[in-house]
Amino acid sequence: MGGGFAGVEAAWAAAQRGVRVRLIEMRPETMTPAHKTGLLCELVCSNSFKSSLPDSPSGELKAEMEMLGSLVIPVARHFAVPAGEALAVDRELFAEEITRRIEAHPLIEVERREAVEVPADRPLVIATGPLTSDRLGEAIGRLTGRQHLYFYDAVSPTVEASSLDHSVVFPQSRYDKSGGDYLNCPLNEEQYEAFVDALLAAEQVPLHDFEQPHYFEGCLPIEEIARRGRRSLAFGNFKPVGLTNPGSSERLYAVVQLRPENLDKTLYSLVGCQTRMKWGEQRRVFRMIPGLEQAEFVRYGVIHRNTYLDSPRLLFPTLQYRRDDGLYFAGQLVGVEGYIESAAAGIVAGINASRTLFGHGPVTPPRETMIGALLDYVATCPAKDFAPMNANWGLLPDPEPPIRDKQQRRLAKLAVAREAMRRFVREDLREGCDG
Numbered sequence: 039m040g041g042g043f044a045g046v047e048a049a050w051a052a053a054q055r056g057v058r059v060r061l062i063e064m065r066p067e068t069m070t071p072a073h074k075t076g077l078l079c080e081l082v083c084s085n086s087f088k089s090s091l092p093d094s095p096s097g098e099l100k101a102e103m104e105m106l107g108s109l110v111i112p113v114a115r116h117f118a119v120p121a122g123e124a125l126a127v128d129r130e131l132f133a134e135e136i137t138r139r140i141e142a143h144p145l146i147e148v149e150r151r152e153a154v155e156v157p158a159d160r161p162l163v164i165a166t167g168p169l170t171s172d173r174l175g176e177a178i179g180r181l182t183g184r185q186h187l188y189f190y191d192a193v194s195p196t197v198e199a200s201s202l203d204h205s206v207v208f209p210q211s212r213y214d215k216s217g218g219d220y221l222n223c224p225l226n227e228e229q230y231e232a233f234v235d236a237l238l239a240a241e242q243v244p245l246h247d248f249e250q251p252h253y254f255e256g257c258l259p260i261e262e263i264a265r266r267g268r269r270s271l272a273f274g275n276f277k278p279v280g281l282t283n284p285g286s287s288e289r290l291y292a293v294v295q296l297r298p299e300n301l302d303k304t305l306y307s308l309v310g311c312q313t314r315m316k317w318g319e320q321r322r323v324f325r326m327i328p329g330l331e332q333a334e335f336v337r338y339g340v341i342h343r344n345t346y347l348d349s350p351r352l353l354f355p356t357l358q359y360r361r362d363d364g365l366y367f368a369g370q371l372v373g374v375e376g377y378i379e380s381a382a383a384g385i386v387a388g389i390n391a392s393r394t395l396f397g398h399g400p401v402t403p404p405r406e407t408m409i410g411a412l413l414d415y416v417a418t419c420p421a422k423d424f425a426p427m428n429a430n431w432g433l434l435p436d437p438e439p440p441i442r443d444k445q446q447r448r449l450a451k452l453a454v455a456r457e458a459m460r461r462f463v464r465e466d467l468r469e470g471c472d473g
Contacts (some may be wrong), residue, residue: 039153039174041065041078042244043110043377044165044369044384046140050064050109051388053145057395060159061140070169074122076432077133078140079110085132087114087378090125095429096378098452099408100125102459103382106389106409106467109139110381128158156181160364165384168344168370175345179291182231182359186348192265193425194311196337197296197330198432200444205285207296221296221306223329225276225440228294230282230297233326234268237261240319259313259341294327297422303337305432307425313339336430337375349373350424355410356400357387357415363400364389373416375426383416389467399464406458435453 039045041063048063066076073080088096104111114125117132141148154173156164166174177189202221209218225233233285238261263270271292278290296306314319317338325331347353349372351362357372359365368387369380386409390400403410411433419427427433434451440445 039142039157039163040165040167040369041148042165042369043381044167044371044387045077045163045191046078046136047108047110047381047384048165048366048368048388048391049140049146049249049280050143052392053106053143054398055389057145058300059146060149061146062149062153064150067150068152068171070171072169075133077137077250079136079363080133081127081129081377083264084377085119085126085129086378087125088376091123091124093449093452095408095431095433098455099378099412099429101384101456102403102407102409103378105463106385106403110378113139128422134384140318142290146363147362159272160362160365161394163366163368163384163387163391164371165368165380166345167380167385168346170345178347178441182347182352187350188344188346192218193337193340194308195313195324195335195339196299196305196307196427196430196432198334198336198430199306200298200436200447201310201332202306203329203331208283208285210281214280217454219298220309220331222281222283223294223296223327224278224288224290225292225294225328226288227291229326229328230276232271233323234264235272236323236326237264237315240315240323242314242319243316260311261313261315270319276282277441294330299419299427300433301418302435303418304434304436305430308339311339312341314341315339323348328390334431336432337428344426344429345372346371346373348424349416350419351430354400354415355402356390357383357413358390358400364394364427370426373424373426374412375428379412379428382412385409386413401462403462404458407455408434408463410458410462411435 039062049059053059059349065073072082091097113135114127118128119128142147152171155177173443207221207223209221211220221453230440263274276292277293278293283290283291295309297309299307300307320338321335325333357368366387368383372383374380374383393400404412405414408429412429415427415433431448437450441450
């Protein structure tokens with residue numbers, strides 16, 4: 039279900055393994071507020087698939103997808119347009135070719151209609167994307183529990199733990215209630231006032247026509263909170279109560295807390311810092327916070343419409359629904375961010391759905407790979423407020439023994455990821471394939 043990047047890759051992966059597939063796509067019969075055509079894999083917000091450099095996270099992700107038999111990546115390379123180091127495509131030609139290949143595949147039948155219920159067919163892959171129709175969204179909510187389905191995305195920035203100044207930040211939870219899980223960035227009055235000034239002056243991302251700022255109090259952009267009064271953040275998101283800075287006798291005026299985003303604690307999110315600032319502005323403004331002066335951002339804050347599941351409570355890393363092993367979810371619906379990340383999830387869901395028909399168990403790429411790390415995140419993220427994630431360095435396990443040099447550390451991560459994916463394809467995917 040769904041003819042976007044995840045649905046197309048899932049259908050292709052299954053069909054290439056000898057499985058007959060019915061792909062249901064509601065467009066053009068029922069359009070979304072953002073799409074303009076009925077073409078499969080229509081790009082909406084960008085024509086860029088991020089960096090193509092092999093030593094970048096997105097470059098590694100693309101390489102792994104091609105090793106798994108991706109349809110999207112080879113077609114994207116064929117219709118690439120000049121974009122420096124990024125892989126960008128001619129939108130129309132790309133979508134036309136994807137549509138042609140899917141419709142021409144002898145084992146794929148494309149059905150153009152809006153699905154308003156979750157079908158009883160199994161195996162089933164639901165990959166209907168961030169603009170899932172209201173009626174199908176309600177049906178998914180009835181299946182999973184409405185409290186586990188989000189319709190508006192309020193995400194704080196995420197930084198690499200290795201880029202923090204640990205001589206400034208200090209570990210402590212408020213009133214020591216949960217040990218030292220949180221890291222804290224202390225601000226004095228002068229630093230806080232300068233931060234608020236920069237926050238209020240920063241340029242914001244304009245909303246799309248279909249995105250209305252219906253904020254609720256729990257996810258107000260921090261700039262909206264600051265507009266209510268200069269000390270609003272100090273009394274709210276940044277309140278310093280229950281904390282003591284062991285490195286200074288100076289009274290805490292405000293504190294920005296960082297919460298771990300993965301079990302390895304290589305990624306931390308800025309608690310309560312959801313924002314609509316432009317990405318460059320976020321980098322500039324948040325680096326004014328003590329301890330974040332050299333912070334490497336792996337995800338910037340966003341507030342926009344986005345339908346996605348509370349995947350850590352609902353899905354296994356195989357993308358199977360925990361209560362129904364014949365039901366899979368894929369794409370942005372599971373909490374990955376970006377076209378290519380969505381497509382990667384679709385490949386894994388399609389492979390696993392086809393494996394069930396041949397009597398083989400589902401598989402997941404190793405945790406050391408970019409795809410495996412991404413799926414491990416969406417299924418096991420310990421953060422209180424799960425939020426969508428894209429491919430980034432912090433997802434990959436740090437090498438052992440530790441490597442201090444950042445570039446060498448990243449190259450070591452890539453070497454491990456590539457070998458792990460080669461081994462996975464060579465050994466774990468040999469069974470369960472009839473094509």
